[in-house]
Amino acid sequence: MSARICELACNMHSVEAGARVLRSAQADHSCREVPTPEFCTPDVCFLGASPKLRILDSLMFRPEIISRRTVACLVVVVALPMAMAGNAPSAGLPGRPSNDAQSPVEEPDAPKSIEGFTEPYADINMAASEMGTLANVAVKDGDVVKAGQLLANLDDAVLRASLDVAKAGMSAKGELQSARTQLELKTVEHQKLTELFGRNHASQRELDRVKGEVRIAESRYQSVRKDLDVRRLEYARIEAQLAQRHILSTIDGVVVDVLKDRGEFVSPSDPVVARIVQLDPLLVVFSVPVDHRREIAGGQSIQMLIGSRSAPAVATVEYISPTVDASSGTFKVKVRLPNPERKWHSGEKSVLLLDQSGPVSVPSPKVARHP
Numbered sequence: 001m002s003a004r005i006c007e008l009a010c011n012m013h014s015v016e017a018g019a020r021v022l023r024s025a026q027a028d029h030s031c032r033e034v035p036t037p038e039f040c041t042p043d044v045c046f047l048g049a050s051p052k053l054r055i056l057d058s059l060m061f062r063p064e065i066i067s068r069r070t071v072a073c074l075v076v077v078v079a080l081p082m083a084m085a086g087n088a089p090s091a092g093l094p095g096r097p098s099n100d101a102q103s104p105v106e107e108p109d110a111p112k113s114i115e116g117f118t119e120p121y122a123d124i125n126m127a128a129s130e131m132g133t134l135a136n137v138a139v140k141d142g143d144v145v146k147a148g149q150l151l152a153n154l155d156d157a158v159l160r161a162s163l164d165v166a167k168a169g170m171s172a173k174g175e176l177q178s179a180r181t182q183l184e185l186k187t188v189e190h191q192k193l194t195e196l197f198g199r200n201h202a203s204q205r206e207l208d209r210v211k212g213e214v215r216i217a218e219s220r221y222q223s224v225r226k227d228l229d230v231r232r233l234e235y236a237r238i239e240a241q242l243a244q245r246h247i248l249s250t251i252d253g254v255v256v257d258v259l260k261d262r263g264e265f266v267s268p269s270d271p272v273v274a275r276i277v278q279l280d281p282l283l284v285v286f287s288v289p290v291d292h293r294r295e296i297a298g299g300q301s302i303q304m305l306i307g308s309r310s311a312p313a314v315a316t317v318e319y320i321s322p323t324v325d326a327s328s329g330t331f332k333v334k335v336r337l338p339n340p341e342r343k344w345h346s347g348e349k350s351v352l353l354l355d356q357s358g359p360v361s362v363p364s365p366k367v368a369r370h371p
Contacts, residue, residue, distance in 0.1 A: 120277035127271035166235035183217035253278040287330040305351040
């Protein structure tokens with residue numbers, strides 16, 4: 001019976017008429033059950049079409065706490081937005097979208113970004129090739145060095161003395177001149193005896209004796225020459241040993257750590273004296289998803305964003321790994337970043353920008369944008 005009364009009240013042409021039906025039902029002593037909102041669902045009652053109308057619906061089932069004026073105000077408050085929403089498509093007002101409205105245009109995909117970090121192009125531990133005591137350390141932390149510049153040297157007093165001895169022996173030419181003179185005399189003697197032998201004024205025995213002496217003089221001369229050559233080689237060997245006592249920089253870079261000081265012993269197990277890094281150019285290593293493999297080529301100029309300020313830069317692809325890491329689905333790409341003014345530092349965050357349409361072409365760093 002209560003459900004029937006609720007349905008009847010909901011189907012009335014006006015709110016006041018529905019309220020009168022509900023008050024009549026409550027005034028009847030034969031129907032003491034008060035209708036509840038669950039008897040009037042959105043499928044049956046038009047008052048349940050929206051949350052605001054469901055609130056009105058609940059209040060309608062409790063007429064003892066509302067008046068006609070309250071009901072009228074609620075109807076106006078709820079009905080006015082619905083009327084505006086219903087007329088919005090034809091009037092061009094915001095509301096429900098109409099069938100004639102144009103679908104929004106999809107924005108193009110933003111460039112793909114891959115993060116990495118700058119690192120020194122070369123990071124070398126400068127070590128001594130021989131053991132010994134450090135006689136001098138010529139650099140300190142932070143010094144800018146050039147390739148071939150002296151960093152430190154081991155004690156080389158003994159080698160320098162040996163070099164002096166080898167130099168003196170290499171310069172001794174008296175023995176060589178003596179051997180040459182002896183060879184010339186024996187050669188002249190042999191020529192004269194040969195002439196005498198042709199005129200039968202010398203015996204064959206004398207001629208053979210002179211021939212033997214000429215060969216001995218030639219051998220002695222060759223031996224002295226070879227001895228001098230060995231002395232020159234010995235001098236060059238000592239010079240090479242002296243050069244090995246000098247620790248020279250092999251790159252243009254910056255000294256970041258001096259590990260030993262003057263007077264310390266350098267052993268084969270701990271030969272490193274200083275560490276130097278090359279900051280021009282810088283190296284950036286990216287792990288690029290395999291889907292972008294065709295977008296990167298060796299020698300290609302690519303766009304990058306460097307540092308916390310996302311400053312634009314142009315770098316060159318130097319190496320592309322021929323293998324793919326199966327666990328991450330990426331391949332390694334090494335990029336060379338010119339840094340002549342050293343405005344970039346090692347360890348700065350770098351972002352490689354890749355466009356889905358193909359390799360990125362950058363006419364100028366000024367037009368680069370942060371993804």
